[in-house]
Amino acid sequence: MNNMATATTSTSTAYFTTDAGFRTMGSAIGTAITSVNLIKTSDTGQINWTTVLHPTTQSTVSGYEVYRFNDYLQSTSPVYIKIEYGCGSYAVGYMGLWITVGTGTDGAGNLTGNISQRVAIASSAIDTNTRTSYFSGDVNRLCFVLWPQNPANMSSQWLVFGIERSHNASGVDTGTAAHIFWSSATSPFGSCQYLLLGTTTNFITPYVSQGWYCSIPPSGGGSLSPNLYSYPIKSYNMYETLPIFNFVHFAGTDFATGSTFSITGYDSVSRTYYVPGMVNTNAGYFAFTGAPLTTALLMRYE
């Protein structure tokens, strides 16, 4: 894609006490999403960042925005992303997002068609320092990692989300489904969903896999001179899908925070990835019982 883009925002980390603070934090997310080439829809009732009040109780939504893909498949396999902004489930003043993906909208902010689980991601840490958040997207994909670089609260602060279309064996987008991945302090192992698009009957709707579908070796790492190897992440829907491109896992000792790498995927295409922090999404099912390797996340960043 020629339009793919990245964006960063810097805000006080995931914590607000005033209307102004909430507006600054939330509007920055929306602005970053449109800057990486997704389209904000004309649905009525969307959040007004100049007037919205900050939530004062836990698990409270203050408003929403609806975005859509803008690629050639949107007319036949539409993807709409509803993001609700508010206070997460952990404590008052802690940022929370609720994200739902659907194949249509009624024009008033309600998704229609095949609809994903309403994903809740939220922080559970206070950090008043200014932290950077990272976005990457295109007309057909989006991924972001919010506030990853607080060493004191690494595992409790970040919010991770990614959505992209399914791909064929050549790495080309298909209209079959959308890969949806998320992780945060309130979803610590990471979860994913493979949402079938179009009119296809979804056997498992909404089937949510706890854990990202990825397997890391029990020992060693990805370093085999002269290359470093990362580990692909897949969705699961009856069977494992081809890998996603928004994220890959790596052995934590192989890459340093802030590094940028070119990674060649199964389709022989080289893409740029960034290490936003030691964001450990637990590498899927095979880390629950204790991973010998420290694994972390690379996000696509181009």
Added chain:
Amino acid sequence: MSAFSISINSDCSTDANFRAWITVITNIMATAWVQTSDTGQINLLTVTHPLSIGNVQGYQIWRMNDSLQSTTPCYLKLEYGASTSSSATYPGIWVSVGTGTDGAGNLTGSNGIRIGLSSSAGNTGGTIKGSIDINRVCMYVFYGNVNTQMLICVERTHNTSGSDTSTGIMCFLNSYVSNTTSFSCIPSVVTTSQAAWNFAMPASLTSNAWGTNIYTFPIRTWGQGETSPSNQLFVHYPSDITALNLIPITTWEGTTRTFLPVGSPYAALGYGTTVAQQAFAIRYE
């Protein structure tokens, strides 16, 4: 390519019995692979049975016989002896894979990986089941008793069309004593063996039957990242497939192959799995 199911007795208590099970393996390998001319290989007419636990009495070296052998050679060394378990009358097999041989029984390009498979029971009767072709072998030796059976599965890596590639060799092993091991052998690349097969199963499910289909889980190993999936092994939920009922499995490239579910659910074929039990099926054609 061909499948086989032959009686084989896991016993090393006499010279004759020790030679018998090695002869069965030898005859199977000779149907598709080529035994090299390396010196010092085991003589099945004269070899004696092991007298001590873990003793190796001799070895064979086999090579693939496919079109890639000339450019990306694959050599399989099998060493025969006594189990490292509780008795010298129980069989043991050591498996190594390399990209060359020095002509005297020493593999080159193997990264020093040598995996021992051992029985912890003997003389139980059983079969050796599996399939073989000029570019692969998958054999479940001493099948029928979880304490004796040993899986040896060797094949080339594959591309997205399912065709063999010259990237490397994948090896998957399992036995009661050594549990589960996998490794890849990639020319000029240092790899290590892993105490697991590389696959993932949803922890929240106990069955993967959807509609009229049952879905299985591909297995890889690790090398340069993760390798391509095996064409010879699949994992499944034990309750989904009845052992020994042949099943067709269609893989990612659209090819349907015949597999034999071998039952015997295991607790941890994969690394650190949270799925209570898994079973696997071996290629059988």
